[in-house]
Amino acid sequence: MKSYKELYSLVEQKIQQLNFDKHPKELFEPISYMLSLGGKRLRPVLVLMAADLFGEDIENAVSAALAVEVFHNFTLVHDDIMDRSDIRRGKPTVHKKWDQTVAILAGDLMMIKATDILCETKTSDLKNLISIFNKAAAEVCEGQQIDMNYEKRNDVSVGEYLEMITLKTAVLLGCSLNLGAAIAKANASDMKNIYEFGKNIGVAFQIQDDILDSFGEGEKVGKKIGGDIATNKKTLLLIRAFELADASTKNDLQKLIEEDAKNVDEKINAVLKIYEKVNVRKEAELLKEKYLATAFSHLDKISVDDSRKEILRNTANELMQRMS
């Protein structure tokens, strides 16, 4: 079994070999730029890990791995427009560095290229691969729209929140593993279990992300603490804090969110105090552990030797720890 590091290196090398050097440059430069910004390359690595798990030559899964990474970056380019984000991985976002038109079109083209790259896979069932890919792709769009809807609502429930992050973030991890497994011709039961492993890990990651934004150590996380609080993002912590708080605390929290904060740091500190008071971190940690446990129970059920599964188990654990 190849290590994360080995698979990551392979993905990086193959991304650099992608040839987007075409006319007009306004469209292809942003694509190369976006793909060069790096990141964990988690999704393509998962495609390769799943192929490896079921005994397939990982070279046969490289196209699917790249397709998922190009698709993921397409969603980031369009999300950054919608979220009005100026910075991505420490560099200007595409719509900032170029303009909105370029960002819309470069994103569109990345989506098209992702399917093209996926079609390069040597497989007897291309229709199935595209179906797995497109189902997740559609769900990611749906999740992003639901997230946008929540910006305007104050009554989002934990259940609704979990549905949103499942669609927006988690299904693509399940899809990545499923693509690798499908290329390796895994059976239906293994396909289902590895998908559920990925999806549940994805939900746990997102909950972890929410926790770290409020309780992480800024430098380790790589971004300022309290960003979600500053922008009134409907995170698990905020939603759960409203549910757990007594009437008076709820009132205080509502005011903090509704009022235009004169001092953002004061606002963050005040909200964090409420989070601590209602012990919302503990709640979130428990929910995260629940999803992790569900993920591992699905991994256990997969019909390959346990020793081959270690890499996926370790990857999940290391990623959760690296971020904490």
Next chain:
Amino acid sequence: MKSYKELYSLVEQKIQQLNFDKHPKELFEPISYMLSLGGKRLRPVLVLMAADLFGEDIENAVSAALAVEVFHNFTLVHDDIMDRSDIRRGKPTVHKKWDQTVAILAGDLMMIKATDILCETKTSDLKNLISIFNKAAAEVCEGQQIDMNYEKRNDVSVGEYLEMITLKTAVLLGCSLNLGAAIAKANASDMKNIYEFGKNIGVAFQIQDDILDSFGEGEKVGKKIGGDIATNKKTLLLIRAFELADASTKNDLQKLIEEDAKNVDEKINAVLKIYEKVNVRKEAELLKEKYLATAFSHLDKISVDDSRKEILRNTANELMQRMS
């Protein structure tokens, strides 16, 4: 051979049967809305005509036809954002009726759904169909970006203009015919010729569009005369007028374009006078006829009985006349 009217009715009926009634409604309602706005349904009809031409049961080409129509409408949703257009077919555009986020995401989802629908085609060579489809899809994005680039330039040549409209408009007509032909297992030479027929007809249509915007009868065309002039659009007429004009006339034209017009109707009339003076309409008509002739020469070369080609010839001629 089925008539345009029959194929149009079939397309309309199948579009109404498309089921986008899903959650969240903010994403699926705009898709249904956009597809209900009507239009000539030229592209899907061309898919079916090509299948019919080569003796295929048109039912087998319906999915490809719908895929092209959904893709075309995706490009319209995103183009309307970039062009800041508020009205499409007499109704508010998606980003006006909802908002920009909805328009970006609904467009993204339409692109994904287009591929999904294409994959429903019963075929032994899905990879080929997707390749034909994605090549045109990528070129349409490139054409739109080049068009956006031209907005900022004053030295666009006729050759560059023709490249742009070929990519932005014409290749999708060639692609539509090619999909129908591929489903009917047409040979390589016929595939090439029917593609060139569609592409050249597409260029002729766009030139016709440019001519009508300046010289059409407003009510027949369905939009106000001079819209392109009012917005300084780099049409064939404007580009060619600059090339044909003497130094003094060129100067007048430049001023009309650079200055903020106090009275738009006066500006339109002044530019139209220059167009008449340099006889640019005649030039454009000749170029249009050249592309039409090239298109028909490719149609002639297709290895099926001439009588079967009449429907494509008539469709091209009728569309050119209906718009004049």
